[in-house]
Amino acid sequence: MxxxxxxxxxxxxxxxxxxxxxxxxxxxxxxxxxxxxxxxxLDVMKLLKADPDFSNVVVALLCLRQQQTPQQMMKLIVSISRWMRGKPSIQLQRSMLRWARSSLPEGLGKTTMYTKGEAKMKVDPPDFDTFVELISGGWKMAGMQEILQRVLERRFGALPEQYLKQMEHANEEAFNLWADRVAEELSLEAIFADGPED
Structure with missing residues (x-):
């Protein structure tokens, strides 16, 4: 067999x-x-056998979409949180967070009830605060980008690709700077002058 x-x-x-x-x-x-x-x-089963502790973040992200035991879910969250602390590029971080958020069980909270057969288990995963903070931070950046882009497009029309790319890779500090410059009614070029390139 x-x-x-x-x-x-x-x-x-x-x-x-x-x-x-x-x-x-x-x-x-x-x-x-x-x-x-x-x-x-990718042969996920083969990857899992080779990396049962989810030390590879790709394996961890793929496994989020599968039914996991509470212990496995804790390992997954720890693995992804550890990887996020390494400060990957903002674009990669946002993509990973989007995948993670879409893969998490519905209504996952700080303390979660898992049902495994007849038994119910209460789980408070380690590093969950960090994980949730990172996920919500990723969505906050996406929201800031959407709002700024909408305001700029209403004022200046369609935005050049270079400015869209700057916003894709920006952090909260850059969005705050650009928002201040929009309030000062500067030109589009002046708003993005000296902004982050990556």
């Missing part, structure tokens, strides 16, 4: 990784329009 399982996985993961290899070829002369993206299949 194990051999059948292993060979099925080997067969599954031996497919082409280029999107172009999975679709009909382009007519001659139109090859430049052919998709160039690659995709990656």
């Amino acid at each position: 194990a051999n059948q399982h292993d060979s099925a996985y080997r067969q599954l993961f031996s497919h082409p990784e280029m999107v172009a290899d999975l679709i009909a070829p382009c007519p001659p002369g139109m090859e430049f329009l052919q998709a160039q993206q690659r995709y990656l299949l």
Whole structure:
């Protein structure tokens, strides 16, 4: 049985990784329009066996979407919190937080009741405050960006790509600076002058 399982996985993961290899070829002369993206299949079960403590943040994020025991959920939260403390780039942090937030069980609070079969367990995960703070911080930044962008677009019209990118990578201090400059009725260039580039 194990051999059948292993060979099925080997067969599954031996497919082409280029999107172009999975679709009909382009007519001659139109090859430049052919998709160039690659995709990656991850064997989550294999990753879990290799990393049962969720020390790899990618494994931890993938596992958030699966049913976890209370002990596993605590390990997941600790792993993601530890990774966040390493101060990854703001854009990567926002993406990870968006994934984490969409993956968490509905209504996850500081103390959570998990049902495993007939037994109910009360769990207060370590580092949960840090985790929640990071998630809410990520959403706060997204909200600040949305509000500032809306105000600027009403005043100046569609924003150039360079300013949108600056806002995507900005921290709270930058948003506060830009909001002050908007209140001073400065030009668009003056609002973003000396702003963060990344």
